[in-house]
Amino acid sequence: MADFGGEDLEGFRTEAKAWLDENFPKALAADPAAQMAAMGGGKESDDARLWRERIGAKGWGVSTWPAAYGGGGLSRAKARVLAEEMARIGARNPIGGMGVMMFGPTLLEYGTETLKRQHMPGIVTGSVRWCQGYSEPGSGSDLASLQTRCEDKGDHWLVNGQKIWTSGANIADWCFCLVRTDTSKKHEGISFVLIDMRTPGVEVRPIKLINGTSPFCETFFTDVKVPKDQLFGPLNGGWTVAKRLLQFERDNISAGLGGGSIGAPVSALTVREAALDYVGLDEDGRLADPDLRRRIIDHLMETQAFQQTVRRAADESKSNQGPSAVTSIMKYAGAKIAQERNELIVESLGTAGLGWEGEGYSAPELAAVRTWLRAKANSIEGGTSEINLNVVSKRVLGLPDPK
Template identity: 60%
Template sequence: MATAPELDRPADALDGFRQEVRSWLEANFPPSLKGHDNSMSAVEGPTEETPEQKAWREAMGAKGWGVPTWPKEYGGGGLSRAEARVLQDEMARAGAWNPIGGMGVMMFGPTLLEYGTEEQKQAHIPGIVRGEVRWCQGYSEPGAGSDLASLQTFAEDRGDHYVVNGQKTWTSGGQWADKCFALVRTDKSQKHAGISFLLIDMDAEGVETRPIRLISGQSPFCETFFTNVKVPKGNLVGREGQGWEIGTRLLQHERSSLSGGSGSASRMNAGKSVPEIAKKYRGADGEGRIGDADLRTRIIKHEMDQRAFALTLRRAALEAKGNAGPSAATSIMKNVGARITQDRAELNIEIMGMQGLGWDGEGFSEDELAQTRSWLWGKAVSIYGGSTEIQNNVIAKRILGMLDHQ
């Protein structure tokens, strides 16, 4: 993946850059948006932008700071890692949030920068950088989930274009997306080597989506049907048969983002801390501590795990060398992040008691109802992006070097 040069600026230059960022944020970030979320990554679907939100997204998009280390020639910020950390610190200081997000940033953009042609990068990266184009992922199928290589959606070569027929499921945000990056079969005689990576317009004739309602009451996923959909040959990323390699690389970017707490996981961890919730519902002793000693011990352990995990993620980012990007180690981070996220939800439900199990009606606050849905939604954290079991296989084979025994 081509990114900005990694030569960090001297300390005095970084001080100057910090002041530049601080001044720019003061001039461009609307104070009224403090505490708001990124609508590009909303689980329940995109919301209509307010004038302030639109202005903030356009300002960050024009600056390229929504994707600070992406190359300037495609609209990115072109910053070094050290500069990006300064930007992150100053945004946190100002209470500012990144309005540029979604699957284009988390997954597709980094992959296209690595595998795409110059024409494809020029065509697709700027729209992601500006937050103007929503992407969805066409991977899983009804008969190809954990065994993704069994996918059957077929792209038939018709000379200057493909004709795609098949079905995808669990398409996150498919009903709202503009475009889809999909794994399709271009050769039925080979399993892995017969898969290609194709870009499909979601408004093309023959594309249909049907939302799937989840246990949380939300419908962030859908079934996607392709019926005689025409796709230009120029939408093939890499070469025919390279889809498994490209798709696997994309999943590393996804797991890296998920383990870092982006997307739905970060929303679940937002708001009041577990100790604050515990003191509200369980009370505090004379010294201001959580009254229940056993609960207090378990909360302390959770807080330690969460902070150690955050420091590990930061250290991993600081130790990254060159432009190699994420590795198989993201599977470890993904599994640990999923466990911590689910532990938090379980603790909060236990602390709230019956007040944490409300679905609707009187007697429950908005925060309590939101906690119930977050708890239910969190059950998917160890499934999407590759289940915990699949990650364990990756860890065993690619990190620990364990081989299958016949």
């Protein structure tokens, strides 16, 4: 049966089913976390590695990206069919991270053919992990004030400086990094370079968060030599590229936050599960706590509306020129929803939501507490909520600067 666009979606569904049946290791269906291990720098099982290599070679880890650069070349309609068939058998997409969420789309749009041929294979196969060198200790909200220096030494660039909150830098192979190549100008003095994290002079120090994990790092560059051909975009034109990448970042982060996937373990409790299991129902079959019931209903309605809006915005961005400043609205709303979700879960757990470690608490209960604490960063990472509101004020609503 063809859709209105003339695509044989049922024929593709049959093709996808056959390929998945042949290539997805069935034992992985019961272990979603194992499928995602490589993305977080964990140790892959043989089955997980095989699955990542197979879907990467097929291009279906980035199913809508151009086939010329290793992507699946699928339409959005076929990509949805593929996602449905993967969900049916418990298959997760093991290829993601910042290479897919942020740098890959920017590389497709701004990269030279040489850089695409060099870096796209590692991104589409999940064999190369990327991190983002943007924020600095004195340049967070005012990112354009960054001071990491990049000097032209003739046959190479020489980078010196420090980055902060570099997510996953401790497991990354490469870093897309903003550097200052002209000290006489602010925005027009910034360039965008690609740094091999194994280069001498690169030092990474993980930062332990309140929930006990270390997804963010300090990154130091001391006389780091970067090949001249790893300049991405024009010299002193990195700010334009950086803003575009931020739109891709906020677009993807907002979708993840709204779906509950950022900072949450694969086996995390949902709001419904926590409320039903720990609060229980009254004699009429309703949640026993009426105030909590009202707030959960409001949250679930808001989440549903948000997810539908994200899907609509994604379709609009693909049919136009990619993400726009509207992504700042989505990032702000996604962070708010994610934090509300985790607060409702911990509240529903009652005293079971007070645990940190030790006996007397189940693994999902302990994970709920740590995920709730991790969610505090949702309104900071990927652009603070305050900065995103400023973007909405100026670029979406056209409001003047406050006097």
